Amino acid sequence: MTRNRAKDILHVLQDNFSIPRWTRSNREPFKTLIVTVLSQATTDKNAVRAFKNLSSVFPITPEALAKASVEKIENAIRVGGLYKNKSRVIKAFSRMVMKKFNGSLDFVYSLPFEKARRTLLSFPGVGPKTADVVLLFCAGKPTIPVDTHVNRVSKRLGLTPPKADYEKVRQTLEGLYEPENYLSVHLLFILLGRECCKARKTLCSTCPTNALCPSRRLME
Ligand code: SF4
Numbered sequence: 578m579t580r581n582r583a584k585d586i587l588h589v590l591q592d593n594f595s596i597p598r599w600t601r602s603n604r605e606p607f608k609t610l611i612v613t614v615l616s617q618a619t620t621d622k623n624a625v626r627a628f629k630n631l632s633s634v635f636p637i638t639p640e641a642l643a644k645a646s647v648e649k650i651e652n653a654i655r656v657g658g659l660y661k662n663k664s665r666v667i668k669a670f671s672r673m674v675m676k677k678f679n680g681s682l683d684f685v686y687s688l689p690f691e692k693a694r695r696t697l698l699s700f701p702g703v704g705p706k707t708a709d710v711v712l713l714f715c716a717g718k719p720t721i722p723v724d725t726h727v728n729r730v731s732k733r734l735g736l737t738p739p740k741a742d743y744e745k746v747r748q749t750l751e752g753l754y755e756p757e758n759y760l761s762v763h764l765l766f767i768l769l770g771r772e773c774c775k776a777r778k779t780l781c782s783t784c785p786t787n788a789l790c791p792s793r794r795l796m797e
Pocket residue numbers: 730733734773774775779780781784785786787790791792793796
């Protein structure tokens with residue numbers, strides 16, 4: 578049964594990978610949004626460099642970034658790639674937070690999950706993954722953000738249908754696990770994707786979940 582196998586996979590991952598401590602702390606929603614936008618289509622290292630550069634030029638607040646010129650934001654985040662698009666997004670949603678939400682994203686804590694998610698998705702440049710990251714990491718809401726690793730790994734493990742889109746992957750995984758494990762599932766699937774179940778090369782022979790994976794023989 579898929580549910581039992583899903584549980585076993587989680588136990589194996591918990592035994593073999595450790596979740597970094599910082600991921601457990603509550604994060605500030607606006608900064609998390611900025612980091613998530615800066616992480617799009619680049620490495621973690623470049624996203625961190627872009628965030629540090631931006632922080633050295635502006636306070637990371639909706640007020641400061643709504644007033645900032647797009648060119649200054651572009652120059653600060655250039656290292657992260659797609660800087661023209663990202664700087665427009667950062668400016669636009671900072672303005673929206675100021676205009677419509679009085680400069681605060683505290684609604685992510687107070688609104689029910691679905692309403693908070695819909696509200697975040699109405700922001701310029703905020704897609705489902707970004708919204709789910711903010712809801713899970715900042716407000717502890719019950720959702721599993723599906724990044725490229727979670728998507729690939731869950732399909733190879735046979736936990737989600739091969740052609741499932743974002744929502745289907747998220748909802749299928751959420752149906753297989755308890756809400757208190759959503760954060761672990763998200764983080765451990767990412768670790769598995771980075772360490773063993775890489776996009777182009779799978780290291781099935783050393784993968785801790787290989788006894789539970791239907792793709793093992795196909796991928797070796
Ligand atoms: S056994 Fe291979 S295909 Fe399956 S999760 Fe591990 S690395 Fe990926």
